[in-house]
Amino acid sequence: MPKFLLPLLTALSATIFSPLHAASDKTPPSPYLALNPPVTVNLANRRRATFLQVEIEFGIEDAKDRDIVTKHSGPIRDRLILYFSGRDPAEIQSAERREEMRAEVLEEIRQALTELSGRPAVQELFFTHFVTQ
Numbered sequence: 001m002p003k004f005l006l007p008l009l010t011a012l013s014a015t016i017f018s019p020l021h022a023a024s025d026k027t028p029p030s031p032y033l034a035l036n037p038p039v040t041v042n043l044a045n046r047r048r049a050t051f052l053q054v055e056i057e058f059g060i061e062d063a064k065d066r067d068i069v070t071k072h073s074g075p076i077r078d079r080l081i082l083y084f085s086g087r088d089p090a091e092i093q094s095a096e097r098r099e100e101m102r103a104e105v106l107e108e109i110r111q112a113l114t115e116l117s118g119r120p121a122v123q124e125l126f127f128t129h130f131v132t133q
Helices: 005-016 019-024 063-071 073-084 095-117
Strands: 032-043 050-059 124-132
Touching (some): 032 073, 032 124
Antiparallel strands (some): 032 050, 050 124
């Protein structure tokens, strides 16, 4: 490689990978926030151990709401565990019942976050994985 190209390539790569360039390429944060890890609970089944595992994503509007949900993930998980634990497996099998539960869980989470932060912070709630075993 000719010697005059080395300084040119160095300057060019410094410009391309500079923080200013990186900031201009930043995409806005997702309007969805996943609760990790998934919530896993025991269901009521007298014949054998039965579990429910639910992955949830929250629809949020801004960074402040994202911070609230992240900060209060412990109480959110607690509400979810209390809500789902001990349910009859047959009760949660239908799509209609899962949709009802989704609305109920959303209200539970919004109520908990309002108590904790003064804002409901979550506009939507989605079950992205819902498995019983």
